[in-house]
């Protein structure tokens with residue numbers, strides 16, 4: 001197994017000195033080349049978990065192993081893509097993608113070739129000379145993906161990378177990401193609030209419960225790729241996950257609102273396209 005979390009617990013000390021347990025006893029094994037999604041209510045610890053794999057956070061107890069080695073910090077084998085593209089506005093698209101390659105001491109020529117290859121992979125070769133402000137949100141995210149891919153990490157960590165995009169752009173990017181994943185064989189750990197997105201893209205979906213975050217359920221998504229958005233089995237799985245997520249959200253809302261909140265099933269918007277949990 002390429003990524004292994006063993007008995008991971010994470011506690012944060014809040015500004016008022018109280019301790020907040022974010023993750024409890026998380027055990028998870030992710031295979032090389034697997035596409036796995038993490039779903040769960042806001043605040044359940046998804047980003048914390050991803051950041052621990054990235055080496056940006058560390059468990060309070062337990063271990064995070066990548067290729068059998070305990071994670072001690074960030075490494076070349078792992079790259080995070082965030083919701084915000086984080087492009088440098090003063091650099092062209094090409095220069096943005098070249099940046100990390102030049103830091104790795106590639107010659108300008110080599111960096112340019114690789115960056116162009118990366119941009120073509122996300123169908124943005126024609127926009128190499130453009131600047132970030134000239135691009136749509138979806139295009140910026142594609143540049144961010146190209147920038148990550150050219151560094152050739154074994155593991156791509158994606159924290160709600162498409163959350164700010166409209167549904168149509170999101171669907172285009174799903175197709176592109178799926179193609180890239182199949183072509184490159186990267187391991188992808190993908191956080192989303194969008195159940196449909198998780199079902200369309202992943203081989204496995206981990207539903208985290210709250211609080212503290214622990215694994216509530218793991219779903220295998222059996223359908224082959226490319227997936228058919230009209231597949232009845234996938235729609236059924238979406239509904240199943242939605243019910244489990246609703247239970248978790250009811251717990252969060254009850255905790256936050258106390259007696260004022262009277263949760264009824266169906267109280268929450270039931271369209272699985274809706275970014276469930278992102279608005280708490």
Ligand SMILES: Nc1ncnc2c1ncn2[C@@H]1O[C@H](COP(=O)(O)OP(=O)(O)OP(=O)(O)O)[C@@H](O)[C@H]1O
Nearest residue numbers: 012013014020022041042043044045046047048049
């Ligand atoms: N550095 C930190 N110090 C203190 N508390 C933190 C820190 N980082 C995260 N937390 C808290 O840990 C909890 C989990 O945060 P995390 O960002 O992992 O949740 P999440 O599941 O990614 O949520 P969302 O879906 O809203 O992105 C939250 O209550 C958050 O406030």
Ligand SMILES: [Mg+2]
Nearest residue numbers: 046047048159
């Ligand atoms: Mg998060």
